[in-house]
Amino acid sequence: MENSEGGDFFPPNKAQSEVAVSADAATTVQPQVAVDIPAKKLARQLDFTVFGGSGGQSPGTAMPEQTKQIQPLVKSIQLQRPQTQQHMVLMPTKQTAVPTTHPSIRPPLKPDSPRARPRQSASEVKDGTPKKQKQCNCKHSRCLKLYCECFASGIYCDGCNCNNCHNNVENEPARREAVEATLERNPHAFRPKIASSPHGARDNKEEIGDVLVLAKHNKGCHCKKSGCLKKYCECFQANILCSENCKCMDCKNFEGSEERQALFHGDHANNMAYLQQAANAAITGAIGSSGYGLSPVNKKRKGQELFFGSSVKEPVHRHGQSQQGNHIKASVLPSLSSVPGPCVGNAATVGPSKFTYRSLLADLIQPQDLKELCSVLVLHSGEAAKMLADEKDASIKQAEGQREASLASSTQERVQNQKDSGTEKDMLDCCSSGDQGEKISVEESSLDGADVSKRPMSPGTLALMCDESHTMFSAAVASPNDLATLNCNTSSQLPHGQGMTETYAEQERIVLMKFRDCLNRLVDLGQLKERKCSSMIRGADPVDQKDMIGNGFTTTEMRNQHDSLNNGVAKSALPQPRTTQLFSAVVTTANNNPFPKVHRPDENGDVKPKI
DNA sequence: GAGTTTGAAACT
DNA sequence: CAGTTTCAAACTC
Numbered sequence: 168m169e170n171s172e173g174g175d176f177f178p179p180n181k182a183q184s185e186v187a188v189s190a191d192a193a194t195t196v197q198p199q200v201a202v203d204i205p206a207k208k209l210a211r212q213l214d215f216t217v218f219g220g221s222g223g224q225s226p227g228t229a230m231p232e233q234t235k236q237i238q239p240l241v242k243s244i245q246l247q248r249p250q251t252q253q254h255m256v257l258m259p260t261k262q263t264a265v266p267t268t269h270p271s272i273r274p275p276l277k278p279d280s281p282r283a284r285p286r287q288s289a290s291e292v293k294d295g296t297p298k299k300q301k302q303c304n305c306k307h308s309r310c311l312k313l314y315c316e317c318f319a320s321g322i323y324c325d326g327c328n329c330n331n332c333h334n335n336v337e338n339e340p341a342r343r344e345a346v347e348a349t350l351e352r353n354p355h356a357f358r359p360k361i362a363s364s365p366h367g368a369r370d371n372k373e374e375i376g377d378v379l380v381l382a383k384h385n386k387g388c389h390c391k392k393s394g395c396l397k398k399y400c401e402c403f404q405a406n407i408l409c410s411e412n413c414k415c416m417d418c419k420n421f422e423g424s425e426e427r428q429a430l431f432h433g434d435h436a437n438n439m440a441y442l443q444q445a446a447n448a449a450i451t452g453a454i455g456s457s458g459y460g461l462s463p464v465n466k467k468r469k470g471q472e473l474f475f476g477s478s479v480k481e482p483v484h485r486h487g488q489s490q491q492g493n494h495i496k497a498s499v500l501p502s503l504s505s506v507p508g509p510c511v512g513n514a515a516t517v518g519p520s521k522f523t524y525r526s527l528l529a530d531l532i533q534p535q536d537l538k539e540l541c542s543v544l545v546l547h548s549g550e551a552a553k554m555l556a557d558e559k560d561a562s563i564k565q566a567e568g569q570r571e572a573s574l575a576s577s578t579q580e581r582v583q584n585q586k587d588s589g590t591e592k593d594m595l596d597c598c599s600s601g602d603q604g605e606k607i608s609v610e611e612s613s614l615d616g617a618d619v620s621k622r623p624m625s626p627g628t629l630a631l632m633c634d635e636s637h638t639m640f641s642a643a644v645a646s647p648n649d650l651a652t653l654n655c656n657t658s659s660q661l662p663h664g665q666g667m668t669e670t671y672a673e674q675e676r677i678v679l680m681k682f683r684d685c686l687n688r689l690v691d692l693g694q695l696k697e698r699k700c701s702s703m704i705r706g707a708d709p710v711d712q713k714d715m716i717g718n719g720f721t722t723t724e725m726r727n728q729h730d731s732l733n734n735g736v737a738k739s740a741l742p743q744p745r746t747t748q749l750f751s752a753v754v755t756t757a758n759n760n761p762f763p764k765v766h767r768p769d770e771n772g773d774v775k776p777k778i
Numbered sequence: 779g780a781g782t783t784t785g786a787a788a789c790t
Numbered sequence: 791c792a793g794t795t796t797c798a799a800a801c802t803c
Binding site (some may be wrong): 303304305306307308312314315316393397398399404 | 796797798799800801
């Protein structure tokens with residue numbers, strides 16, 4: 168516990184917290200000499216997503232506990248690997264203890280992509296050699312603050328050009344203290360800054376800059392002068408678009424930004440010189456008198472294009488041009504409202520959904536709808552089984568006469584008895600989530616009743632029904648007509664051994680057909696919606712827009728869809744009370760109310776159009 | 779490579 | 791939480 172001379176680096180006013188740090192610090196200040204070719208480190212913190220997506224891997228991930236987690240990790244690292252020029256990841260992750268140079272712990276980013284080499288210097292770009300760990304150049308922070316990229320990235324400095332570095336094994340106590348202090352200030356300090364970044368997609372498309380809309384900076388940037396088109400901007404550096412989290416000014420880093428497009432245009436994407444030139448031009452234009460400055464429209468556009476599933480290609484109206492369209496869209500998508508205002512603080516005016524990619528079908532399918540779909544399919548299956556069995560029984564009875572009929576009858580009784588005694592067990596076995604309170608549905612299933620319950624179900628159908636039952640149970644959807652439960656019961660008592668294969672086949676056929684129909688309808692609806700969205704973007708006919716505002720579809724189309732859907736599923740098989748209502752939300756059975764569900768704003772503030 | 783600019787982090 | 795300071799990377803020359 169000797170004091171390191173590192174303390175001398177700190178101004179008196181800030182030394183306080185750091186005194187404690189240095190108290191335990193080992194003395195050895197190690198002006199580290201870069202041995203390797205100056206390899207660049209990737210953007211600090213920005214890549215933590217690779218360690219587990221949600222960032223559970225960074226030192227900050229586990230928050231207060233994370234500090235504790237780091238310690239054994241560090242030890243394990245020390246045990247596993249002598250300090251070499253390699254950098255080590257200190258994150259508590261499977262990968263963390265692996266001695267590695269950076270590239271090996273990073274996602275396979277494209278070497279040429281900005282994402283792959285954030286904070287690279289120009290020289291690195293020139294040599295084109297895939298990045299190694301970048302060395303920091305910290306002078307005053309001892310590499311124990313987030314200023315230090317190494318520290319922020321959760322790695323030891325190794326081969327850096329820093330002065331008085333304490334971010335190394337020798338100074339682990341100090342480092343640990345620093346980590347704790349950092350976490351105390353901000354429990355998320357070591358968490359990934361970029362959230363929800365599907366690496367695959369990013370890797371595939373980042374060059375054209377139309378991908379990372381799926382990711383966004385957790386905190387957002389606060390750029391003022393760079394237009395978010397320089398690497399000063401963390402979003403830009405991470406090759407993602409600015410989001411509603413950002414509080415930047417004069418942002419040009421949004422989808423559809425011409426300035427941004429210029430940066431990623433064609434083969435120039437890899438040309439940093441060009442890129443920076445374009446950025447400079449863009450910034451100049453933005454800050455200068457070009458009229459770009461303080462364009463509040465910019466940010467709003469981000470979400471629009473995202474929502475409509477279009478990328479840059481969709482005609483983006485610059486600035487004032489897009490205002491009208493924005494207003495229209497804003498009616499449909501409150502979160503995308505284009506309320507004029509300063510770019511700063513735009514996050515408040517722009518909805519949180521701006522950068523959340525949503526499939527066109529996302530609005531069509533609700534979780535509840537899926538449940539209903541499953542329910543209906545189950546019902547169809549049961550109905551089919553019942554019909555088949557009835558037919559079979561009828562023929563058998565005709566052929567075999569009274570005696571066999573009696574036998575069948577006694578069998579039925581046995582089955583019934585079994586049901587009385589063992590059904591609940593079976594039901595529990597099958598529907599493991601079984602809520603006791605829900606089991607009453609067995610006998611009360613008036614629609615298909617005991618007949619259905621005695622019919623065989625195919626294995627696939629049974630699985631489906633069990634899942635369905637599980638889902639419905641877990642969703643706490645109490646339904647007296649919970650046929651899933653019912654069918655689970657029956658499934659365990661397949662009465663006839665071999666002849667059931669045909670029934671299974673028939674059931675599956677029917678179920679699959681119905682499911683196919685549903686999917687087809689869904690596809691139709693999705694296409695319909697796509698057309699609507701496209702037409703809206705183009706400022707299409709106001710009637711359609713009006714309809715969409717409420718429902719996402721025109722009422723006429725809705726009716727048509729419902730009519731057709733009704734034909735797709737045999738109503739007779741459906742217990743009307745609940746299942747039809749629910750199912751109608753997606754694919755089937757029209758009740759008189761074509762819009763059975765109340766539209767509700769989703770998490771992003773969108774109003775989800777319901778079918 | 780020195781100096782400047784920039785924005786995040788740290789601090790008040 | 792806003793304003794200021796510190797810091798180091800990015801950038802310019």
